[in-house]
Amino acid sequence: MNATLETIQRRFACRSFQDTPVPDAALRAVVEAGLHAPSAVNRQPWRLIVLSDKAVIDQLDAAGVARLRQFDPAGYQRIVDRGGRLLYNCPALVLVAVEQMGSFVSADLDAGILVSHLLLAAAAVGLDSCPCALIGAALTGPEGEPWLRRLGVPDGFGFGLTILLGYGAGPGQAPHAVDWSKVVGLPA
Ligand SMILES: Cc1cc2nc3c(=O)[nH]c(=O)nc-3n(C[C@H](O)[C@H](O)[C@H](O)COP(=O)(O)O)c2cc1C
DSSP, rough: OHHHHHHHHHBBBBBOOOOOOHHHHHHHHHHHHTOOOOOGOOOOOOEEEOOHHHHHHHHHHHHHHHHHHHHHHHHHHHHTTSSSSSSSTTTTTEEEEEOOOOSSSSSHHHHHHHHHHHHHHHOOOOOEEEOTTHHHHHSHHHHHHHHHHHHHHTEEEEEEEEEEEEOOOOOOOOOOOOGGGGOOOOOO
């Protein structure tokens, strides 16, 4: 099979990471792939914050879990049942911050395409990954502002998504099953 298609098919959301750090070269390759993403009018309405300080990642995780506990008890319980971590012990992550532009052309759509590049590049260089929106519990609203500033997100940008990176602990999971019922009009 074509190598790109093979990478697309084997990527899955990894929810348990080993302690092994991610080599700098692999992080750079993933981020560079993101920077190649297309965007409307080439606006590139994003900032990528690379975080590989495990102590800070763990603090952020704890802050997210605490906020979830406060504001979403059912979501909190789901996370407790899964092991109590939002960031799954990942040794590195990329925070995708999105420019708050108020344009009718969605910056979130641009950021989504960028995220897809990050996820597929990670798989291509042998890293496991997981998109993580739930950590937004610590990175949104007035309480999230100090965290955004601490991590280096500039004014005018907000939390988009985090991409957790590392090496999966335990056997790799199967990706979700494809659902052909979502497709109309494809010749048989
Ligand atoms: C925008 C977005 C946000 C997500 N947020 C989370 C999250 O907070 N926590 C989590 O465990 N998985 C999260 N996921 C992973 C999805 O649950 C996963 O992609 C989906 O179940 C399909 O499984 P697969 O990626 O293994 O094929 C997110 C995925 C996307 C695209």
